[in-house]
Amino acid sequence: MKTIQPIFVWKNGQLLEGDLLNAYIINDNLQSSCSFYYSILTTVQGEDGVSSSVGQAVTDGNVTMDGENYQLWNGSNDDAYSYIAAQLNLTITGDYVPPVPPAPEPEVSAE
Numbered sequence: 001m002k003t004i005q006p007i008f009v010w011k012n013g014q015l016l017e018g019d020l021l022n023a024y025i026i027n028d029n030l031q032s033s034c035s036f037y038y039s040i041l042t043t044v045q046g047e048d049g050v051s052s053s054v055g056q057a058v059t060d061g062n063v064t065m066d067g068e069n070y071q072l073w074n075g076s077n078d079d080a081y082s083y084i085a086a087q088l089n090l091t092i093t094g095d096y097v098p099p100v101p102p103a104p105e106p107e108v109s110a111e
Contacts, residue, residue, distance in 0.1 A: 001020055001021065001022045001041075001054075001095075001096035002020070002021045002081050002085070002092045002093075002094065002095060002096060003019060003020060003021075003092070003093045003094045003095070003096050004018070004019055004020065004021045004040070004085065004090045004091060004092055004093060005019075005090070005091040005093055006018065006019040007019075007040065007058075007090065009040070009058040009059050011058055011059070016042055016056070016058040017042060017058075018040035018041060018042055018058040018059065019041075019042065019043050020040065020041040020042070020043060020054060020096055021038060021039075021040055021041075021081065021084065021085060021090060021092065022038065022039050022040075022041060022054075023036045023037065023038040023039075023063075023080065023081060023084050024036065024037050025080075026062070032066055032067075032070055032071075033064055033065065033066035033067075033070055034064070034065045034066075034070060034073070034080075035062055035063070035064045035065075036062065036063045036064075036065070036080065036084055037060065037061075037062055038060060038061060038062070038063060038084050038088070039057040039059070039060035040057065040058050040059050040060070040090075041054050041055060041056065041057050041058065042054075042055035042056055042058060043055060053098070054096075063083075063084050063087050063088070065080075065083055069083060
């Protein structure tokens with residue numbers, strides 16, 4: 001999953017901000033073409049105002065890589081995300097890093 005420059009999508013009567021790109025290979029014939037399912041997701045801020053988690057999909061669809069693009073693709077995830085982002089006119093800003101829950105406070109014994 002990659003973070004992207006936010007886009008705004010009108011969905012179900014409200015304007016949603018999508019800032020995460022997620023993608024999966026749904027078909028690859030290993031010769032000439034590969035199809036990806038993508039979704040653009042919202043980020044939900046945690047109650048602490050710092051952590052965040054993945055929210056709802058604001059839009060989704062399929063992208064196909066074929067021809068010279070497929071022949072030049074080395075199979076890497078980063079190259080696939082770059083291709084998908086280019087097809088959708090999105091700007092990738094980095095890797096999504098899921099929030100890490102805070103470490104529990106150490107117990108202090110009364111000894």
